[in-house]
Amino acid sequence: MIKLPYITPDLYISENLAIVASSSRLLDSSYGDMIDSFDEVVRFNRAPTTNFEEFVGSKTTIRVANNHVFGNVPHEGWESNYQPADFIREQRNTNILHLGVREFWHEKEKHVHESCSAFLVNYNYIDSMIPHLGSRPSGGFCFLAICVEAGIVPNIFGYGIDEESYGHYFDPNSVSSHKFLYEREVIKMWVNDNKVIFYP
Numbered sequence: 001m002i003k004l005p006y007i008t009p010d011l012y013i014s015e016n017l018a019i020v021a022s023s024s025r026l027l028d029s030s031y032g033d034m035i036d037s038f039d040e041v042v043r044f045n046r047a048p049t050t051n052f053e054e055f056v057g058s059k060t061t062i063r064v065a066n067n068h069v070f071g072n073v074p075h076e077g078w079e080s081n082y083q084p085a086d087f088i089r090e091q092r093n094t095n096i097l098h099l100g101v102r103e104f105w106h107e108k109e110k111h112v113h114e115s116c117s118a119f120l121v122n123y124n125y126i127d128s129m130i131p132h133l134g135s136r137p138s139g140g141f142c143f144l145a146i147c148v149e150a151g152i153v154p155n156i157f158g159y160g161i162d163e164e165s166y167g168h169y170f171d172p173n174s175v176s177s178h179k180f181l182y183e184r185e186v187i188k189m190w191v192n193d194n195k196v197i198f199y200p
Contacts, residue, residue: 006122014039021140022047023160024167032057044139045069046087067100141183155197
């Protein structure tokens with residue numbers, strides 16, 4: 001088990017790790033069983049598994065959530081059957097990693113079920129990436145960067161590093177303010193340096 005930096009309280013995870021992002025390219029491959037075979041499976045925000053098990057698996061040990069998702073706030077302007085406001089509150093037996101300002105952290109017992117454990121990423125670490133990326137990093141990039149810094153070589157799915165567009169496997173019309181093109185270039189460098197194992 002390896003301790004991840006920048007996280008409170010201490011979070012130790014297995015190096016046998018799959019990180020599942022949300023690219024629509026996931027629907028092109030049946031990675032579900034492979035993903036579920038890892039000791040740790042990380043997913044982001046409200047990305048669903050129900051109805052997509054063949055492609056993304058069903059196992060989740062860590063759920064990384066941004067501020068409004070952690071606080072179970074409805075996603076205004078994004079109409080999707082897969083974005084229920086109380087998604088985090090409905091999770092069970094999962095480590096919930098809060099990636100954002102502390103607006104809802106002091107009420108974590110209200111937002112996270114008692115069967116789950118809540119963790120907080122140091123926001124100064126997130127802010128330190130902004131000069132390099134030109135914007136606040138996506139949750140998928142931020143967690144991946146933490147793993148790389150910890151010396152873990154994660155297996156990543158659904159990062160879409162060869163795409164120019166943006167879309168989720170559960171909503172191809174989704175939009176984002178993140179600088180994904182630059183993030184993808186950094187991830188390509190990590191893949192070439194054998195710091196990350198990429199599944200297209």
